[in-house]
Amino acid sequence: MAMATFLNACHKPLFISSHTNQFYTISNRYAAxxxxxxxxxxxxxxxDTQMQVVIGYSDVPLTKAQPExxxxxxxxxxxxxxxxxxxxxxxxxxxxxxxxRLPYVAPGALTRGKMYELMxxxxxxxxxxxxxSDLRQFCDFMAVRKGWPISGITxxxxxxxxxxxxxDGLPLNDNIVYKIAMGDYIANGGDNADFIRPLKRKNTGxxxxxxxxEYVEQLQAKNIHLHPNIEKxxxxxx
Amino acid sequence: MQSRRSFLKLGATGGAxxxxxxxxxxxxxxxxxxxxxxxxxxDVHSRLEPFPLDGSKYQGEGGVAERTSLINSIRxxxxxxxxxxxxxxxQGTPYFNLFKGxxxxxxxxxxxxxxxxxxxHDFDAGVEGFAKQLVHANFPILTANYDFTATAxxxxxxxxxxxxxxxxxVGVFGLGIELKGLVPDDAYGKTVYLxxxxxxxxxxxxxxxxxxxxxxxxxxxxxxxxxxxxxxxLILAKESENIDLIIxxxxxxxxxxxxxxxxxxxxxxxxxxxxxAGIRLGRLDYEFDSKKSSKLTNAQxxxxxxxxxx
Numbered sequence: 001m002a003m004a005t006f007l008n009a010c011h012k013p014l015f016i017s018s019h020t021n022q023f024y025t026i027s028n029r030y031a032a033x034x035x036x037x038x039x040x041x042x043x044x045x046x047x048d049t050q051m052q053v054v055i056g057y058s059d060v061p062l063t064k065a066q067p068e069x070x071x072x073x074x075x076x077x078x079x080x081x082x083x084x085x086x087x088x089x090x091x092x093x094x095x096x097x098x099x100x101r102l103p104y105v106a107p108g109a110l111t112r113g114k115m116y117e118l119m120x121x122x123x124x125x126x127x128x129x130x131x132x133s134d135l136r137q138f139c140d141f142m143a144v145r146k147g148w149p150i151s152g153i154t155x156x157x158x159x160x161x162x163x164x165x166x167x168d169g170l171p172l173n174d175n176i177v178y179k180i181a182m183g184d185y186i187a188n189g190g191d192n193a194d195f196i197r198p199l200k201r202k203n204t205g206x207x208x209x210x211x212x213x214e215y216v217e218q219l220q221a222k223n224i225h226l227h228p229n230i231e232k233x234x235x236x237x238x
Numbered sequence: 239m240q241s242r243r244s245f246l247k248l249g250a251t252g253g254a255x256x257x258x259x260x261x262x263x264x265x266x267x268x269x270x271x272x273x274x275x276x277x278x279x280x281d282v283h284s285r286l287e288p289f290p291l292d293g294s295k296y297q298g299e300g301g302v303a304e305r306t307s308l309i310n311s312i313r314x315x316x317x318x319x320x321x322x323x324x325x326x327x328x329q330g331t332p333y334f335n336l337f338k339g340x341x342x343x344x345x346x347x348x349x350x351x352x353x354x355x356x357x358x359h360d361f362d363a364g365v366e367g368f369a370k371q372l373v374h375a376n377f378p379i380l381t382a383n384y385d386f387t388a389t390a391x392x393x394x395x396x397x398x399x400x401x402x403x404x405x406x407x408v409g410v411f412g413l414g415i416e417l418k419g420l421v422p423d424d425a426y427g428k429t430v431y432l433x434x435x436x437x438x439x440x441x442x443x444x445x446x447x448x449x450x451x452x453x454x455x456x457x458x459x460x461x462x463x464x465x466x467x468x469x470x471x472l473i474l475a476k477e478s479e480n481i482d483l484i485i486x487x488x489x490x491x492x493x494x495x496x497x498x499x500x501x502x503x504x505x506x507x508x509x510x511x512x513x514x515a516g517i518r519l520g521r522l523d524y525e526f527d528s529k530k531s532s533k534l535t536n537a538q539x540x541x542x543x544x545x546x547x548x
Binding site: 011012013014015016017018019020021022023024025026027028029030031032033034035036037039040043044046047050051112116120122 | 271272286287288290298299300301302303304305306307308310311330331332333336337340341344345348349405406407450452453482494495496508510512516517518519520521522523524525526527528529
């Protein structure tokens with residue numbers, strides 16, 4: 001009892017009488033604090049320097065275009081390769097066209113920083129279990145949008161729909177469930193791909209950008225340059 | 239007409255002056271107002287520099303050097319500040335890939351963070367990776383529901399910390415998200431996840447009754463809304479007993495206004511979260527007094543003034 005009194009005497013309880021809230025959006029409206037800038041400097045130099053590291057080479061210009069492009073094929077192939085190393089049942093890969101953030105990469109040296117520019121978002125490689133009927137819908141969806149980068153899948157755009165869809169070289173079967181690699185952005189219904197949202201998926205935890213870097217580095221380790229071609233993965237009906 | 243308007247204007251000003259003048263008398267009567275400012279971030283994800291000016295959504299926003307200036311200016315205006323972070327300090331820019339969290343910890347130390355909790359991405363370099371960076375942190379890592387026994391973090395975190403801010407005693411504790419299925423098994427290793435609501439109520443009760451805290455803050459990385467999980471900040475708030483404020487993270491939720499809920503005892507709990515990447519700094523200003531009746535005010539009608547965009 002005496003103890004309790006002592007404690008209470010020590011700290012007189014206080015009660016909330018009111019509160020207010022607000023938030024600040026951080027930007028250059030606040031001057032950069034010089035001691036923080038100084039602390040960060042060596043790390044920033046490190047990051048900037050690392051981003052200039054050459055991770056490989058491309059023999060050809062990497063160009064973003066529709067319905068198919070060298071830049072798109074590189075990204076879709078890199079995504080497929082990484083997904084297949086995680087789950088060998090993955091048969092196809094799709095890149096949302098809007099997620100390709102550079103229109104053109106010159107032939108020659110490829111830096112790590114260029115991969116960050118190409119894919120600045122931390123989109124995560126996701127393997128979606130897609131019934132054939134949904135994959136058909138996905139191909140139609142891409143056909144309406146004039147063709148997105150793909151790998152492992154081919155089709156022909158005919159009257160704004162996808163015809164002659166082949167998966168791993170075989171005609172699409174509506175009753176088979178295909179494992180398709182894509183970014184979590186699109187898997188979660190981004191770009192109005194709402195029909196993908198309810199499908200079963202595995203989040204690999206791998207950034208798509210890291211899959212691209214790894215793809216270029218693995219080629220370089222074998223002294224191979226990037227050389228994506230236009231292979232008529234997607235074409236317009238004649 | 240003209241003169242009447244002037245009179246009304248004058249009257250309003252006079253009223254404000256009278257109200258302002260009332261405070262010193264209250265002080266003399268022993269019911270002084272005590273102020274506490276809470277500043278908070280969550281899910282900064284290694285975003286040390288502002289987003290690049292590349293036409294993307296948040297271009298030019300964020301940046302620790304800019305945040306430092308803001309925090310310093312707030313500290314100049316107000317005496318009692320607590321600066322807190324709700325986890326996912328790591329992962330998201332090349333800084334983390336290259337330096338494994340060292341500049342993030344140094345930046346938070348330089349800004350004077352008082353405490354932080356761990357998010358799932360803080361396990362991305364493994365328990366060992368996070369433990370290794372703690373030498374660069376001059377603030378405690380609070381987590382009441384991860385048991386790190388027999389891991390590299392054993393003895394390096396604490397469930398809670400109390401702070402004396404003037405006459406106000408504040409208790410802060412941390413809660414982490416279930417790691418299984420979210421973080422690779424070998425990254426969290428032998429870390430044991432404990433049921434968060436039970437641990438929260440147990441910790442908050444201790445802060446209230448044994449530590450005699452006036453104000454109890456939970457730093458939570460459970461996520462604001464369901465996100466397909468059993469527990470989240472909204473559920474925690476309703477199931478809690480002694481928590482006054484939940485500073486959340488994980489779901490990258492930009493709340494323009496905090497969410498006001500009733501706890502198990504029908505007392506107010508506030509949940510707040512400020513998105514991610516250090517784009518925003520959240521601020522809550524509390525006033526305390528020793529009037530018993532104010533406890534009722536708190537339970538019935540907390541005044542939440544409209545926030546101002548800063």
